[in-house]
Amino acid sequence: MPVSGENNHSSAHPSRRHVLLGGAALGAAAVSTLSPVTAAASTGPGRPPKGDVFTLGVASGEPEAHSVVLWTRLAPRPMAEDGLGGMSGRPVTVQWELAHDERFRHVVRRGHQRTGADAGYAVHVEVAGLAPGHEYFYRFRCGRHLSPAGRTRTTPAPGTLGAGMVMAFASCSQYEHGYFTAYRHLAGDEPDLVLHLGDYIYEYTRDSYVSPDGNVRDHRGPETETLANYRQRYAQYRADTDLQAAHAVAPWLVVPDDHEVDNNWAADVYEKPHIPQPDFLRRRAAAFRAYYENMPLRRRNRPQGPDIRLYRTVSWGSLANFHMLDTRQYRDDQACDDGWKVCEDAADPARTLTGDEQEAWLLERFRRSRARWDLLGQQVFFARRMNASGATSMDAWDGYRGSRERISEGWLAAGVRNPVVLTGDVHTHWANELKANYADPDSDVIGTELVTSSITSGGNGTDSDPGEDPNLRRNPHIKFFNAQRGYVRTRLTRDELRADFRVVDYVTEPGAPVRTRASFSVADRHPGLTEVLPR
Template sequence: MAVHTLSRRQIFGYGTAGAAALMLGTGAWSTDSAFAAPVLTGNPFSLGVASGDPLPDGVVLWTRLAPDPFAEDGKGGMPATPVRVQYEVAEDERFRHVVRRGSVIATPELAHSVHPEIHGLRPDRVYFYRFRAAGHLSPTGRTRTTPAAGSDPRELTFAFASCQAWQDGYYTAYEHMAAEDLDLVVHLGDYLYEYGVKTNKRGVTTDPKFHTETVGLARYRLQYGLYKAEAPLQQAHANFPWIMTFDDHEVENNWADEISENNESPETFMLRRAAGFQALYEHAPLRRTQLPKGPDVQMYRRLSYGRLADFTMLDTRQYRDDQPCGDGASANCAERLDPDRTLLGARQRDWVLKGFSRSPARWQILGNQAPMGQTDQDPGADTLVWLDPWDGYVAERNRLLAEAGTRGVRNLVVVTGDRHQNYAWDLKRDYADPGSPTVGSEFVGTSVTSGGDGADMTPQGEQFLAANPHMRFFNSQRGYVRVRVDRDRWTSDFRVLPYVTRPGAPVSTRASVVVEDGVPGVQV
């Protein structure tokens, strides 16, 4: 662990008074103080509404007041004063039967975002919500609580997605996702990319303030404003509760704990990480337990869907060792086999393993950021793999997969983003052993836009299928994965688009891949 000349409190930049201002927007503290409603020249709900992390008795709601989300100072066109934001939760879309009503304070310290946590709702129910501030009414959002703890729901339908570089295409995938009949959405990271967007595959001219790389807090806020202004993304957020995590691009490509890809000093990089985490929280439906403390955030967590499924959301960035052998790809990197190397960190790994032992769920779902299964790029004798994902941390992967069997996990299914390609493959206890048993299944979902239009099959895909006998399906188009889970079967529908560099693409199901209850591995 690097020694900092700056404390984490100094990196955070807020003392006790500042922390109190931050907590007002979470609903953790109430206040009877009056706040005069400012006169706003535009719609303060330009970035939409969202809900997230559903529980049997409630959800967290989100909005950010930003009449000018493209304001260069990152303040969204808001005055530097607190603003009261009212919310309502109802059983019907016309709000005739309001079941929860309250208010929270949007503060400039959190870019006038609010995250009220709603409790006392009924399990497995649809609710509608909206906000009101400064005389303006927000769009209506729709959310859903999860089934009661200990219940045995018949089925679960959700979608998972990742990797939505604005500069690489239109968010048409979210138009189609918003029209699905889903219980929730899982987003696996790269919600934001730190790169400038002067050059883009949309073929549009962008304002110069978006051309620089995203580093400081104001610039991260501006980048989120650009992304979240997209109507399809807003609609998908408004229609379903989301369970979110991050990968690397929310801060910087391929960062590892306190180590920057670009060899910045730890102090400089941790300041950037703090800015990236704060901006993420300001723009996502996350609970106050995910409120960052400077460059640190508690993101790994577990949410249950009755006894049918557990979602165990991993954090594969904050606690990892640096990538071995200088990152990149290698066929002869012995360091990747080091038994002491960790991707999760000891504390998170132990938490995951204890969850394996204690959970009564039929389906154990790991929300994972970079592929867990081996991705050999050489059909020959060599094993040529990338070193940033789990292939760079082989011993910990082997231990995790072995422990899943030892601890009685009935059905282990990993859902993953990052790769901009669709895979369905078997998880092996040890990929170096040709006779190693299959212990689980992994579905890697393609990107929403990242990489541009894509293709059904590519030369790289042909290499992967030849080199990886555990891979049963490959596709390189854009889209998302829709999952239907019941007591007997898991079905992943790979929903793909023929193009994203212009709007209006249709969606189709390229393949449906099944996992049977009690039978490890995928069936195409």
């Protein structure tokens, strides 16, 4: 299987997939098309070191009809303990270019950007003036070093329904628990857009979180608490070539969950409040700064100390709205000391998962929506999920029932045509029908929830027989469950959303094949799930 940097293609016109998964080889052949912009790019005290500086790959994100964000981060030695990736501390200039074709014969935009230690040697380029609904290719140069090429695209023009789109979403990639093979397969599916719903990194020190199958790789460094710690951890993850392939294939929309900061944190409350952590807000500020540095986000998402504004809507013409939510930063602390509980406090209508401001924003987005599909990209389980003792998870929407009711009632009152909730966090695949009243199995279906398994978290996992699973018997609105690793691939058209639950049989060794474990369809104006034959 090719990885970034291999030069194993001989065709005069390699396929798009070959270019993106093959990495920098094609770009190196066309290096002369990049024009020098400043002397500092290749000479003087700010010149990059001799080793390859593009070890963390490239990415794009936040697509709009006329704009997209391009990203890279320089790191000749990704595991450097100071978090600067082996860079000298002095600023350098990075060139970039965007083209219509993968060979960069038709460059439509080029420019340069200065970066340095204050930015963690990250580069965020907001390219404007682009054509709507177009595919582009991009790359970077720093001195004599040329990055791999990436593919990106703009969204269709407002009001354009179009022929459809492919969107994949993923979450939970614990580096120690396995190989990122599922990311490689996600890249091979060549989606138009990728959503990452949190737990992109894990904060733990080596072997403090061990999967049932044992850890097959090791985290470097201590538990992440400082900016240098977080920068080093992101570099370790981003140096993985399977993850790089997934970033290079399409623009991403990202939101963090808990492990980007601290397990199960809530607002200014850390995981174990009985153990004093007086510098938690300082830790949160370091985590958000590193998150911004390592994600293809816009300048308006830049954190301010311990705060970062990440809830936003990205529209795909009139086909779909992607409402990206933040369910950590503004929530009340978990009720009844967290965990799975039968907890009266969870029903308190004043409790909030989103915070008042984000909730009001989302309800207004519902009222304004004219999209065929409204999708909520968020982190934790939305539908009711009750175990044999009647307990539910206090970390999920079950612990904030008032929030869930207000959001659900909001999309009904606004007449949202097709509400679909997209979820990560739980390391397992689920397909859920959302009910007006979960206590009454015959109540109306008012929406749909699709939950992706983890990329690696939890180790290999196990297959399951949905017909025999107790989760489904106790919760009849849950139509599918699977405990293998993978991601969800969707295709949205004017008439249907189709969801394919993609799985790999193992992650403790590299190279597992991928297959579709189950597929479901949601018809336009008919919330609920119909199982269909996998393709």
